[in-house]
Amino acid sequence: MLRAHDLFFRYDDGGSVLSGFSAEFAAGEVTYICGPSGSGKTTLSLLLAEMMEPQSGEILLTPDEAPRATMVLQFAEELFLTDSVRLEIELLTDTKRIGAAHHHLKSCGLCLPEIAERDPFTLSFGQARLLAISIQCAQDTPVYILDEPTIGLDEVNMLRVSVLLKVLISLGKVVVVVTHDPELIESLPGRVMILEQGTLAWHGPSAEFLATSSLRSRAALE
Ligand SMILES: Nc1ncnc2c1ncn2[C@@H]1O[C@H](COP(=O)(O)OP(=O)(O)O)[C@@H](O)[C@H]1O
Ligand SMILES: [Mg+2]
8 A cells, every 4th residue: 555644745936736645545446636737636646656755744655665656657658768669668677577568568459569660759649658658557566656648548548548557456556547537537446536735635436526526526527
C-alpha cells in the first residue's frame, strides 16, 4: 500500500497547491484522482512518484522497495528519444523488461514486428500513446502513476489502456490514474478521489462516484 501523509506543497513562485493531503492507495486496485483543472492532480502525481519533494509530509510504501514508482507523464508520446520503435523499447534500463514491453504492446493490440522499424513519431496518435504507456509500464516497480493517459484517445484506444491497467492490477500493483474520463472509470472499477484546492474532498467506490451527478460535476468530468 502507498500512503500519503499530510502533504504540503507549493511551487517557488506560487501559493500552496497541496495543503494537508492524506490518502491511502491500495495494491491490486486502481485509484482514480479526479478534480477540476488546477486542483493539484499533476502536482500530487509527481510527488507520489517522488519526482518532486513536498515541503512537509511524507509518502510511505509498505513493504518498501526501490525504485518505488513508474510515472507516465501526460502526453508521454511526445517524449520519444530515438527514431525507431525497437530502439525506444531497448532504452528500458533493465533489458530483462523488454519482454514485458512486448507483452504490454500485445495486450494493447499493437503488432510489434509490423511497427518495430517505424519512427515512433510517424505512428498514429493512438498507437504512439499506447507505445509510450506500454514501454513505461514495462518497468518493474510496485507503483504506477499515470497522468491523464486516455486524454484525446478514441474509445477503442481508451479501452486498450484500460486493458493494460488491468494487467498491472492483476500483478498486485498500486495503480494511480489521474483522469477526467468517465468511460475509462466505467471500464475498470476502482476507487475515486476528488481533489479540490489541494485537499481530498471526497473518496469512495467508482460506481458510487459515477452514479452521483453532483460528484461528477465536482470532479469536472468530461
Ligand atoms: N511548474 C509549476 N510552477 C508553478 N506553478 C505551477 C507549476 N505547475 C503547476 N503549477 C500551479 O499549481 C496549481 C496546480 O496545478 P496542477 O498540479 O498542474 O493541477 P491539475 O493537474 O489538477 O490541473 C495550479 O495553480 C498551477 O498553475
Ligand atoms: Mg494536470
